[in-house]
Amino acid sequence: MYKFQVKNFPNGLRLLMVPSKESLSFQITTLVNTGADFETKNLNGISHFLEHMCFKGTKKRPTNLDIAKELDRVGGIYNAFTGREYTGYFVRVAKEYQQLAIDIVSDIYLNSQFPEAEIEKERGVIIEEINMYHDDPKSYIDELWIKLLYGNQPAGWSIAGTKTNIHQISRRDFLTYHQQQYRSQSTLIIVSGNFKTREVTNLIQQAFVSIPRGKAKNKIKAKEKQKQPQLIFEKRNIDQTHIILGVRGINIFDQRRYALNVFDSILSGGMSSRLFQLVRGKLGAAYYIDSGIEAKTDTGYWAVISGLDSKRVELILKEILAEWQSFKKIPVSSQEMTKAKEFMMGQMALAFEDVHKIASFYGTQLLLKKKIENYQEYLRKIKQVTSRDVQKLANDLLKPECLNLAMVGPHSTAKQFKKILHI
Structure with a gap:
């Protein structure tokens, strides 16, 4: 069974390494301890919206196409996801391209620019995502379920947010939330597959050297009160x-x-x-x-x-x-x-x-x-x-x-x- 190793950096960032010499691939996943349960009412949906926006351009790679081209060129698999307590970004590539994968994931995680024009376009994408799940009763039932359990509190709100919020969330909101939540002590880097431990440790330390120190704002704990079905x-x-x-x-x-x-x-x-x-x-x-x-x-x-x-x-x-x-x-x-x-x-x-x-x-x-x-x-x-x-x-x-x-x-x-x- 695969062994693992955890490295704690001085700035509070953690690195989990799960190596496999037999693997032909390498994956880097960046998890941050924030998500829908950490949001306020007027910003419900921002964790998910921000996750979308991290693929829309950085200083080094100004457009979504710049990011996608580099990864498509090597046949990489890449995506992101937002949950209730964490958000993640990952890239998987052939083992020879691990340095590229680390560079791109760290770049979109730390240096996303949230261009105004892209924010406006992505509003439409997320609205259609909300519509898609609403129109599918097999998916929409999940929304009703958490609403029933938790009501009007973060645990009971949709991960995607409301259409009203999606129309109103601003670039300033993204910058503030990103600075507040995407911090060293709340971030975990996971690398898995075929790599050399010392080499990857140095690459990760260099790539994430600029991550803001400290810990993200804590989630609001769910309140539960039920006396009958x-x-x-x-x-x-x-x-x-x-x-x-x-x-x-x-x-x-x-x-x-x-x-x-x-x-x-x-x-x-x-x-x-x-x-x-x-x-x-x-x-x-x-x-x-x-x-x-x-x-x-x-x-x-x-x-x-x-x-x-x-x-x-x-x-x-x-x-x-x-x-x-x-x-x-x-x-x-x-x-x-x-x-x-x-x-x-x-x-x-x-x-x-x-x-x-x-x-x-x-x-x-x-x-x-x-x-x-x-x-x-x-x-x-x-x-x-x-x-x-x-x-x-x-x-x-x-x-x-x-x-x-x-x-x-x-x-x-x-x-x-x-x-x-x-x-």
Whole structure:
């Protein structure tokens, strides 16, 4: 398994290195500990907008085309992403071009100019991105879900922001936010693939020498208050009803996270999982059915997501809730526990053949938790989860006062669905 090394520079910048002599490629990823959860109401969307703008020109590379040409010339893969607690920029190239990759990522991260003309053009791009997700109920249901859970606070706002904000965010706003958040102690550089440690360390130190020292402004912690089941519904004239049914969960520091991962694997780990066999195999009522975990530094949730036969939504919800209820009353068999764990271990083995994926796995831990739990240690903790742990977790989380349902579908009302929200 790939070994890693962490280098702490005097200015507070951190470098995570995950080398692989067998790899033909090199990747640099820059993560900054800022995102949608760090924003104010009038600047909601700025983290994502700024991420777009970092590809629009620097002093050294004045236009987007200048940036793209250099990377396209060597067949590079490059992109960026914005989350709730971090934003990232990455370039992957053949191992021979690692110096170019480092130069470009550091350049767009530190020296973006945010040209006024490009800001005006990119407003239209982001507005269309917002429209795209809004028009797709399978995507839009996520927006309703976080709104239901967290309401009018950063954790409940859209990562893309509002159209009003996108029209109003100014170049001054970008410069201020960039200076405030993109700082040394809040930045982590991850390099993975084929490289020499000492050489890359020197290149990174030189490339990021001008990064502003200090730490970014902290996020506003989510406030959670729920005493009864909640539902949010939006009527649309579509064939399916898209749902997210779930509960408030746990944060990334909670030791119950291992039991939650096993619980989730039992429910949705492959085509033989309980959810797939119930909703698709037995009822034939959905094409996609899945569950997932969202865990942040301050909060989290666990939820089922599906697109259902609109005529049978009530029946399917009752069946899913009954399945949940069984976890509270009936211990999971040793055979099913073993199957769920082996599914997880097999999936991780397949994913972590890619050095860049394991580097990302380690990097997000280091950025948010300030330490790394390696692959072997994580699997050891998973193996230690017992049926009793899963049952206790189910009783801790699957409570009526934690239950939430988001829906988009053709129903005239959703009152009948709220009545069945009990476990």
